[in-house]
Amino acid sequence: MRRREFLVDVTRLAALAATVPNDWRVVRYPRLADEPFSLGVASGDPTPTSAMLWTRIAPRPLEPLGGMDSLKVMVAWEVAADERFSTIVKQGRATGFPELGYSIHIDVTGLEPDRWYFYRFHVGQATSPVGRLRTTPDAQLRKPLTFAFASCQHYEQGLYTAHEHMSHEEVDLVAFLGD
Secondary structure, three states, rough: OOHHHHHHHHHHHHHHHOOOHHOOOOOOOOOOOOOOOOEEEEEOOOOOOOEEEEEEEEEEOOOHHHOOOOOOEEEEEEEOOOOOOOOOEEEEEEEOOOOOOOOEEEEOOOOOOOOOEEEEEOOOOOEEEOOOEEEOOOOOOOOOOOEEEEEOOOOOOOHHHHHHHHOOOOOOEEOOOOO
C-alpha cells in the first residue's frame, strides 16, 4: 500500500467514525455522579465448570436508568483464584445497555469443579466490591452438601439476623424461597 492511499483510507475511516450515531458508541470512561456499584455484585447458577456473575451499573438506583445517561458503557470483569487477584483465571468485557437497565450478566466458563473463586467488575475508574463464588463438585462425585433456606423478611423491621448468621456459615448452597 502506498503512503498516499493509506492516508486517504485513514481520512475516510475518521470521517465515517465521526458520523456514527451516539447510541451506537460504547463509552469506556463514563462520567459517574456516584458509586456505580451501589447495588453490589452477585453470582449464581453454578455448575462444575461455570457460574453466572451479575452486577448493575446504578450510581443513583432510584432514578430512571439508575442515574446513568443513555449511552452504552464498557464494563470489565475478572475472576481470580485468590482474594488479592494476584492469579487472574478469567477476564473479559461486557457492555451495559440502557435497554437492560445497565444490568450485566456474565456466564464464566472453564472453571475447575468444587473450587472457590473471587470476582469483581470495573467501570471507568471504579471497582466493584469483591464477590465470591463456588463451582459445584464434579457430577461423578458423591459428596454431602450443607445448605440453608431463606425467605423474605419484613423490610421495615430490617434486622435480617438470619441472613447475617448465614454469611458466617460454611454453606454450599443458599436457596431463597421468595415471598
